Amino acid sequence: MTRRLKRLRDFDISLQIRNPNFIRPPRDGQRNWLLNTALDEFAHHLIHLNAVAQKFVPGADASLQPDHWTEDDPADEQIMEEWQRPIMQAMADIVTETHGDVLEIGFGRGVSAEMIQQRGVASHTIVEVSDAIIGRFQRWRSHYPDRDIRVIHGRWQDVVDQMGRYDGVFFHTYPMSEDEYLEQVVRSVTFAGHFFPTAARVLRPGGIFTYLTNEIDSFSRAHQRLLFDHFSEVTLRVVDNLNLPQDVHDAWWADSMVVVKAVK
Numbered sequence: 001m002t003r004r005l006k007r008l009r010d011f012d013i014s015l016q017i018r019n020p021n022f023i024r025p026p027r028d029g030q031r032n033w034l035l036n037t038a039l040d041e042f043a044h045h046l047i048h049l050n051a052v053a054q055k056f057v058p059g060a061d062a063s064l065q066p067d068h069w070t071e072d073d074p075a076d077e078q079i080m081e082e083w084q085r086p087i088m089q090a091m092a093d094i095v096t097e098t099h100g101d102v103l104e105i106g107f108g109r110g111v112s113a114e115m116i117q118q119r120g121v122a123s124h125t126i127v128e129v130s131d132a133i134i135g136r137f138q139r140w141r142s143h144y145p146d147r148d149i150r151v152i153h154g155r156w157q158d159v160v161d162q163m164g165r166y167d168g169v170f171f172h173t174y175p176m177s178e179d180e181y182l183e184q185v186v187r188s189v190t191f192a193g194h195f196f197p198t199a200a201r202v203l204r205p206g207g208i209f210t211y212l213t214n215e216i217d218s219f220s221r222a223h224q225r226l227l228f229d230h231f232s233e234v235t236l237r238v239v240d241n242l243n244l245p246q247d248v249h250d251a252w253w254a255d256s257m258v259v260v261k262a263v264k
């Protein structure tokens with residue numbers, strides 16, 4: 001049994017490795033270095049989370065899952081709360097960098113769709129599952145009769161074969177059932193992770209992918225590694241000073257979020 005104990009002012013970290021071949025490079029010194037690096041990083045992360053947690057808003061006592069998809073015309077705030085606007089702008093700026101063909105998954109209120117159109121793109125394809133939201137889309141689309149804006153009505157998982165090839169992909173959906181919530185949020189590195197293979201498949205070489213990361217101010221290593229399984233280059237930007245209400249309903253409590261640009 002290998003044991004390590006790291007004592008800090010506010011906490012101890014204790015590591016016990018039962019398998020003698022676990023993390024076993026050629027030299028013991030190399031193993032020590034890897035284990036110490038892991039413990040130092042974990043300690044650093046905890047200390048940082050302690051600071052971040054002090055700035056959290058309490059949030060509302062609401063279900064983590066939105067419940068609006070059965071409603072005929074959900075209110076704006078039920079679809080996406082206002083505080084997300086700066087994140088939408090940062091993501092729209094990223095996905096339109098080439099001003100080429102853009103695929104957007106999830107129309108919602110159309111806030112990001114509007115930003116994408118304002119930036120100017122060759123074409124804009126939107127995938128949306130909800131009938132009520134499709135009504136919103138049609139009303140919004142009527143303001144742009146001469147633009148190349150297309151819609152694919154369906155769950156993105158069911159319409160992949162209707163997608164083309166794109167220079168930018170913008171992904172912003174949420175889990176639609178308890179099962180999806182467990183699989184895609186609780187048991188995953190990041191919610192959008194289940195879409196990474198599809199994003200990589202529909203992007204042209206050099207194409208750009210962005211999504212709502214749910215990372216406060218840096219990326220976890222697991223998140224980075226998952227991205228590098230599908231993309232060649234990753235750029236991060238922290239959008240801060242988010243104006244979260246104390247009773248925020250979206251499952252987010254920090255006043256910043258990392259926005260990502262992943263290049264195929």
Ligand SMILES: C[S@@+](CC[C@H](N)C(=O)[O-])C[C@H]1O[C@@H](n2cnc3c(N)ncnc32)[C@H](O)[C@@H]1O
Nearest residue numbers: 106108109110111112128129130155156172173
């Ligand atoms: C948070 S909203 C998007 C907000 C949008 N970015 C905006 O700025 O208004 C998420 C949208 O994704 C849609 N959606 C959820 N799951 C989906 C899926 N599997 N396929 C297609 N659309 C989906 C929802 O109906 C909803 O319209």
